[in-house]
Amino acid sequence: MSNARLQAFGAKVRAMRKQKGLSQEELASLAGLDRSYMGHIERGEKNITLLKIYQISDALSLPAAIFLTDE
Amino acid sequence: MSNARLQAFGAKVRAMRKQKGLSQEELASLAGLDRSYMGHIERGEKNITLLKIYQISDALSLPAAIFLTDE
DNA sequence: AGCATCCACGGACTATAATACCCATTTTCC
């Protein structure tokens, strides 16, 4: 599994996570996700489901929509 | 599977689909999905994956972000 | 050097999304 849109999503997550000064493991814990899964997401290797997207956006206190690219 | 955010997503898909004057079957066909699956999505019964969200937004020629609620 | 933190990546397993059917019910329109 690999796709430009998934990579764009993951890159956005990573950027926002770093902006908050969190490690992958810290964000994963906040979002209630597995640490290695968070790594796969940021690398764009997984086709994440909608509710997981919300778990991450909740953990970062950001609207979920900002993680989706326009194109 | 049932959840307020999934229902909100489905409601948005339905609203946009009707605005374009399409049937579930027509939209499903445009998006390359099964008609009954589209029904489940609109009713908020499925936790859709990111790439499927894009398939639907592409079919409707709308940005994917508009289907995600802020809360 | 040694220790700690962070991340990439993999394997094995479980849960569930997604596909492809089906039939019943509702809605639409003549």
Next chain:
DNA sequence: GGAAAATGGGTATTATAGTCCGTGGATGCT
């Protein structure tokens, strides 16, 4: 009222999302 179109909702199977464990490499710090 009746036919056709549109939708609701179920079932069974396959594909894959997601979990849980580990290993190794890179970096920084004392």
